[in-house]
Amino acid sequence: MQFDSISDFFHMGGYAFYVWLAYGVTFACILGLVIQSCGQKGRVLKHIAQKLAREERLKQHRSSNESKT
Template identity: 50%
Template sequence: MHFESMSDFFAMGGYASYVWSAFGITFASMIILLIMSIRQGNALLSNVSAKVERQARIDAAKDLENTL
């Protein structure tokens, strides 16, 4: 599709509100998805780290218990 000027490009032949709102909604959805994925990944890593530390403390306590 060929546009005569930038204003014609932004008007999109009368469909500008549909086209630009679709781009905006898609962009916002992708940003929200990225942020939520990063947050969930960080939460998962901290949860796994806490479980590993807890298991290490349990193992250390069992080793101490066996020496008494």
């Protein structure tokens, strides 16, 4: 579809409300997914760091117990 002016482009042949609403909803959903993914990534990395720290503490505890016996 070819538009004669920028006003015609934004008017979308009388369907502007539906077209721009669809773009808005799509953009909002994608933005929500990006935000959720970043938050989840942070939680997963924090959980992994906690597990690694716990494993290191257990390893140190086991080695100190073995040296005592």
